[in-house]
Amino acid sequence: MQTSTLKHLAIIMDGNGRWAKERGLSRTKGHEAGAETIRGITTYCASHHNIETLTLYAFSTENWKRPKLEVEFLMKLLDRYLKSELETYIKHNIRFQAIGDISVFSKSLQKRIIDTEDITKDHKNLTQILALNYGGRAEITYAVNRLIKDGKNEISEDDISRALQTPYEDIDILIRTSGEERISNFLLWQLSYSEFYFTPTLWPDFNSKELDEILNNFKQRNRRFGGL
Numbered sequence: 652m653q654t655s656t657l658k659h660l661a662i663i664m665d666g667n668g669r670w671a672k673e674r675g676l677s678r679t680k681g682h683e684a685g686a687e688t689i690r691g692i693t694t695y696c697a698s699h700h701n702i703e704t705l706t707l708y709a710f711s712t713e714n715w716k717r718p719k720l721e722v723e724f725l726m727k728l729l730d731r732y733l734k735s736e737l738e739t740y741i742k743h744n745i746r747f748q749a750i751g752d753i754s755v756f757s758k759s760l761q762k763r764i765i766d767t768e769d770i771t772k773d774h775k776n777l778t779q780i781l782a783l784n785y786g787g788r789a790e791i792t793y794a795v796n797r798l799i800k801d802g803k804n805e806i807s808e809d810d811i812s813r814a815l816q817t818p819y820e821d822i823d824i825l826i827r828t829s830g831e832e833r834i835s836n837f838l839l840w841q842l843s844y845s846e847f848y849f850t851p852t853l854w855p856d857f858n859s860k861e862l863d864e865i866l867n868n869f870k871q872r873n874r875r876f877g878g879l
Contacts, residue, residue: 705780794811824846
């Protein structure tokens with residue numbers, strides 16, 4: 652059996668609210684704890700000898716349905732996170748990228764995102780992608796419209812792959828924390844032949860030890876991509 656290789660890891664970070672509720676804390680405390688977990692998992696991936704890209708589902712197009720005060724807090728938390736993590740990106744040679752429609756964010760948050768992308772654009776150790784105001788259907792729709800605008804009469808799978816915001820590579824592993832077993836409109840095109848792992852661990856409790864166990868399990872999987 653051929654050992655599976657890993658380049659691109661994607662995670663749906665779920666369970667911040669439940670983690671906080673179990674401890675009698677506000678949901679905002681759960682989100683703050685979740686941001687700390689992002690740092691630990693990202694630095695682990697930066698030290699991993701195979702992982703090139705880590706894509707994290709941070710804020711979906713559906714998350715606007717949450718209470719206004721929670722959404723406002725998440726926007727402020729994102730701004731604080733990027734400001735504080737710049738040192739981590741530089742220290743560990745991590746490139747930061749965002750996917751999704753950030754045009755609806757405040758001008759100051761948009762600037763923070765763009766500036767962080769620019770400062771880290773030449774970093775080579777790992778690319779950390781945050782999906783922000785992101786939806787998989789919206790990304791595919793955007794890609795197709797972009798190709799039509801460019802004059803494409805016939806559109807191939809490779810054309811769509813290249814027009815997506817996500818780097819031109821499929822996802823090797825998708826992990827979702829908190830016990831939920833669905834992909835929630837995340838990376839619909841890129842997950843065609845991915846391995847899925849669902850863990851009951853809430854995101855703030857997820858750590859590099861559990862991730863390492865998942866990656867060791869992944870090595871034993873035989874990925875046939877539709878073949879024998």
